Amino acid sequence: MQDSVFKQIKSIQFGVLSPKEIKKVAAAKVVTPELYDKEGYPVDGGLMDIRLGVIDPGLRCKTCGYKLKECPGHFGYIELARPIIHIHFVAMVLNILRCSCRECGRILLSQDKIDLYKEQLDALEEENGIEARRDYIKSILSSLKTTMKCPHCTARQQKIALEKPTTYMENEKRISPIEIRTRLEKINDDDCIVFGINPKVMRPEWIVLTLLSIPPVTMRPSITLESGERSEDDLTHKLGDIVRINQRLFENINAGAPEIIIEDLWDLLQYHVTTFFDNAVAQLPPARHRSGQPLKTISERIKSKEGRIRHNLAGKRTNFSARTVISPDPMIELNEVGVPKEIAMKLTVPERVTEWNMEYLKKFVEKGAKEYPGANYIIRPDGKKKKITEETQEQLLEEVQPGYLVERHLLDGDVALFNRQPSLHRMSMMCHKVRVLPGRTFRISPAVCHPYNADFDGDEMNLHIPQTEEARSEAEILMQVQTQLISPRYGLSVMGCMQDSIGGLYILTKEIESLTKGEAIDLLYGAEITDTSRVPDKKVLTGKDVFSAILPADFNYEGSAKSGAEEDHVIIKNGILEQGVIDSANMGSGKGFLLRNIRKKYGADYTLGFLGNSLRLGIQVLLKKGFSAKSADEDMPKEANDQIKKIIDESYVKADELIAVFRENKLETFPGKTQAETMELKMLELLNKARNETGKIVSQYANKKTATMKMVLSGARGNLINLAQMAACVGQQALRGSRINKGYKDRTLSCFDKDDIRPDARGFIANSFKSGMKPHELFFMSMTGRDSLMDTALRTPKSGYLYRRLANALQDVKVEYDGTVREASGKIIQFEYGEDGIDVSRSEGGRIDVKRIVNKVIGE
């Protein structure tokens, strides 16, 4: 056990254990159903025989001599009084019986055909893999079932049926497992190959059990209850039944009991062995505990979601992790995560005691597990873990010395990994610094919502605490939030200001014209910006001056604003915002050119701080100024309403004209379209145009000073279409790309005439949300609303799975050092990454501006 041997697995061979092998791997033969003697010591030849391994502390295994936890356990065996069919091979036995001769044991195929099939099978496997071979074997065997004459000895074959679960009938007569076994023995090795059996690793007759392998006690340990009573594992119970019936069967056979009794016992033994392997066989009542709860036998241990594979092997769980609801906190930095104190006292970081930090670490032990910041465990150099409790605390405090590990509570600044599912890209799991806060939720800066795709409507996220120095430094260097700032997808910052802070910055830089220096510094301090050295010493300051104060002093930048207007164009010279407004085009997530430029010049760490500062500044402006949107924001002057009405009326007239032309069949059809289709297309175009025109009127007349418009213009929330729908006209409702044409026969609703194809009758909503919709308009709206709701609900899992498959298929594709893109086996996929070899995250929109680099080098 001590010196382990390392070997590489080259291949795995599956086969069936032969009786010989069962005997060979067995450490003991089980002959008695008794488990323990009067002293509670395992009986020799019982199911808990200590040759099969030990589960009691203090005992030594008779086979290997090791103690509990050292001994891996050893198999045993039972000699079955009569052969038993293995339930999981029932189908195979049936196949072989049906397809082999009952007299000579040959497969019901002529020798030529056997040779031919063997060749074909090998060729098929070579070409299409083992699956294809299996499929072909299946088809060969199913074609053989109807063969009634043996091609070798010309014996007539009988019909063989399976009476589920384990009885085989030949012409209404039962074939006993003994008979089955002798028939299987007659199959020759050559024919086995056509049956899909590799004769080197299994013989057909081994399917019929004569010996039963007994699993070691270590895989079916008994539990000692508090009352001192022993409770055995389900498998042990089942094995007990098997041994008991087996003994009875032996005795009856030896005593020469009548055939009926023997057969009854034999069937009972078959039942017990079957349920030992699988307790969920369709035709059999499951074996139960006395309480009526079904036993969990071998198959149930492996199978299904709660089985060994999916639950224990594929479904690993992590220690040192936490999960709770997230909520926003703009006052913490972007690379921080607010951790509830409750969680901070559960999760720990191991720290090694040295003579230099001993006093520091002893303080944690002194506080114990119940007081923050304390420690939960200490680990001795030999690996023994000791929990710090009120009783052990003082003694452990004395004990701590260099070489010990102290598992102390989380502290501010500890490294943590933070993750939100679905983890679709690398920004879904980033490294944050811990910030212990009161409350019961994780707190994150609203700016990092975008990379996680998180919101605060009840989202939960996971936190992991790296436990080794390597893991911590790896996380910090590779995964920290600032290292993920620039997205490898489009080369822009994935993090940026959101919603209120965009609105705040917009108001600050566009509207605020006069501030006293005191007010300006108030704003900055409110945003926790304490460096006010760059606030100009003027009597009257503008919002632009305040924003400039958080810019680096030697920063130059030029970029267009969202509106594209000349006066909004952003010009920053020497760290002063000389002109323009800061809006979503400059600071938004996934858009911020300003952020990209700052990162390029001052690095990721600085950008992170800058982003945090501007986020808080924007919010602070809104806090100080107040910001409320109201319904009256969407009110239009009479003039505008008249124009909107005119546009809609005109489009109704045009629609009627179109319908008139269509009714006369005089419409000029589009290529490949019928008259009706052309009419529909023209109608859609017409009505959409009308809606867009009303939208233009709205943006023209809308008061830019209202809060709603400010949100739209700054890019904080909402767009012009939303506004137009509220103020002017909701527009055409479309189902699957066409106007609504479902409902009654030839009409959408019973309030319309048949074949009415005017706009109103087919889902055009002329009213606005503000003016209120007519009943039929509301109905149409509900139709499309429900449709899109269903659509998103059904599409999200589908596209999610699609993406998952793609990501898994591409997971080990990487760019090699020679610039080629290769998969894991070294096959080339692209000769140069992206055909141009440019890393999007390290270029500007996938391009490298050589001119600018040259200018920069020679210009300065």
Add this chain to the structure above:
Amino acid sequence: MAKEAKLSKFDVSKHTLVPKHTKLSESEKKTLLKKYNITVKELPKILINDPAIIRFDPKVNDVIKIERGSHTARSSVFYRGVVNA
């Protein structure tokens, strides 16, 4: 055979959507394989009966050079190893 004769009437290589295919000479092939430290197996594949290369009378393990337009880098070069159909 009849099928092949029919195919040869239309020269796909003249079509605008078919990028330029050329067969590498043995020495070119050698330098290419050496450059990437690979064998023909690691190259992307092209079928021996691909209409675009049929006029070279290709053999298995020949390497075909393909020059084609690219969205990112105006034009790009690609190599494919000939495999049996």
